[in-house]
Amino acid sequence: MRSVESKEPRRGRPFSEREMFQAGHPQVSSHINIKCMKPVVPVLLGPPVPRRDREDTRERYCRSILTLLFPWHSIQDLCDVDQTWQQAFAIRHASITYESCKIID
Template sequence: LIDKSDRRLIKNANGSEGERLDTEGTKMNERYTFESAHPQASSHIVMKHTNPVVPVLVGPQIPRQEREETRERYSRALLTLFVPWRS
């Protein structure tokens, strides 16, 4: 969620949608805005983590690739983890 300092940065940003918000002073994590058509554009931002973060899928384990009946679920799980996407 966007806090007061993030709102100030977004208000003062001269860049276009999706660009990095530049700051002065102490180096902050990079922050990116959503495109205006995104449903959470006015309330959320994307922040680049300082330390690497490994996503964890919640739910049943990733199915086996070798089985024909689970191949599609396996592919979706890997795409979720390793390919950036938008709807």
Template sequence: SLRRRGRPPSDRWLFQSTHPQYLSHLIIRRSFRVVPVLVGASIPRREREDTTERYARGILTLFCPWRNVLDICDPYTSWSNALQLYQSSFTTESNK
């Protein structure tokens, strides 16, 4: 029997066939945790009334799976309301 040395292989997934990088790229599960960083302005504070929508949009972008904006917020829902709908699905760790 062959014994593998080192770490077990990470899970791997292909992009959908309609994705532009379908033929050249794949997704590999990281073996350690990382914190994603949004490029651009920082996520505003939750307590400020004038930035509630930007805060909700940033949090949803980081913690909800999505392929297009309609996956997390439809045109008839505010970002704040969409965040309220999704918050129950967040894990205890993501709420820290």
């Protein structure tokens, strides 16, 4: 995303950082992303995060956690074409903060 600069100093509420979508994004001409001033907890839409202790849901669990905890623009930023989501998760697991690990474990 590209940053959008503020035109001039303003009175009142502090200016929120704004970013434009990358070229090629379907909403590049109609939407911007505004950085939240207060911390927020991201929430996945759809069914709940799958269980990590079941083999039949492990791939979806790894994909969900990587999606929530790591920045990405495309799927390849999280998982290479020739690797499974479990492999991608194993590689990045060491870089998950202690606080986040307590929540997901």
